[in-house]
Amino acid sequence: MTWVEIGIRAVGVLLAFLVLPLLVGQTEHKVMAHMQGRLGPMYAGGYHGWAQLVADGAKFVQKEDIVPAAADRRLFTLAPALALIPYLVALAAIPIHPGFAVANLPGGALFVLAATSVGILGTLVAGWASANKYALIGAMRAAAQLLAYELPMALAVASVTLAAGTLSLGGIVEAWRPWWLLWQLPGALVFLVAAVAELQRPPFDMPIADSEIVFGPYTEYTGLRFALFLLSEYGGIVLMSLLFAVLYLGGWRGPFADVAGWAWTLLKGFLIAVVMIWIRVSWPRLREDQLQRFAWLALIPLALAQLVLTAVVVVI
Numbered sequence: 001m002t003w004v005e006i007g008i009r010a011v012g013v014l015l016a017f018l019v020l021p022l023l024v025g026q027t028e029h030k031v032m033a034h035m036q037g038r039l040g041p042m043y044a045g046g047y048h049g050w051a052q053l054v055a056d057g058a059k060f061v062q063k064e065d066i067v068p069a070a071a072d073r074r075l076f077t078l079a080p081a082l083a084l085i086p087y088l089v090a091l092a093a094i095p096i097h098p099g100f101a102v103a104n105l106p107g108g109a110l111f112v113l114a115a116t117s118v119g120i121l122g123t124l125v126a127g128w129a130s131a132n133k134y135a136l137i138g139a140m141r142a143a144a145q146l147l148a149y150e151l152p153m154a155l156a157v158a159s160v161t162l163a164a165g166t167l168s169l170g171g172i173v174e175a176w177r178p179w180w181l182l183w184q185l186p187g188a189l190v191f192l193v194a195a196v197a198e199l200q201r202p203p204f205d206m207p208i209a210d211s212e213i214v215f216g217p218y219t220e221y222t223g224l225r226f227a228l229f230l231l232s233e234y235g236g237i238v239l240m241s242l243l244f245a246v247l248y249l250g251g252w253r254g255p256f257a258d259v260a261g262w263a264w265t266l267l268k269g270f271l272i273a274v275v276m277i278w279i280r281v282s283w284p285r286l287r288e289d290q291l292q293r294f295a296w297l298a299l300i301p302l303a304l305a306q307l308v309l310t311a312v313v314v315v316i
Helices: 005-035 052-062 073-092 109-129 133-164 169-173 185-197 223-248 256-280 288-315
Strands: none
Touching: 005 052, 005 073, 005 169, 005 223, 005 256, 073 109, 073 223, 109 133, 109 169, 109 223, 133 169, 133 185, 133 223, 133 288, 169 223, 185 223, 185 256, 185 288, 223 256
16 A cells, blocks of 8 residues: 555545534434424525534634633643544544455454543543533543443454454454344444443433533533534544444445445444434433443443353354
8 A cells, every 4th residue: 555545545534534423413413303393403504404513613613712720721722632533543444345444454343442442531631631620520420431331342342353253344344244133233232332321422421411510521611622522522423333333234245335335334334323313312311320330230241141142153
């Protein structure tokens, strides 16, 4: 691979990272609105409010950039980048078409898990650097949530890699068979729930519970820095949806995969993103103790059972 090709692929990932979260955000506006009997954005852009998030972005750029007097200025400024960049790096390892990934890594599954785990540092640093008690409480909640839900997610991914016999995401897609939809279903449910919790999305949004702690670690953020945290959330949805599609839905596998493989991957990922939005609309926020109990008493045992089942089937 030449440097020119590497550059082109890197620019493509960057553009996808900037565009796909906007599509997911607009879809969330519309899906939530229709599920609740509303219209959602209708005016920005002229056709069903398609440019609403672009307008929101322009609004954030124009807002005043405020740093609290007691905050650690360097860390406060760095936190949005720490939250955003890991998802961009992880997206480079997601294969969307046969033989096409910006970084085709032998251990792609481990790389993506490791990169997404780093993203939580942005939330922790934001809470610590803000010099705000509500922000610090939200950061501590986020740390506890990560510890609780990273383990079942890793176990669910381990089950798939064991079934495929490889840590390569492209290899997992090649090894995927339709009957995995039933065989790996418990692990898929564990992964989906853990992904929603790791992204701090409702009903697992205790770190930013607005009715309890204002807006958690993001309380003191304004303008473009706040927009970067929002972009990291929707970028995380894109990443987790595509990773789910690759691990459990066969990625690019489908009719005319040689030509339309990328479309199959994106379509499957979009469907999972809609499911994440559906979950947000359907369930109320859990309490912190309920969140921890659900992770340790339900998800982890289920993920371990899936891993044991996979090991037995592979050996037999």
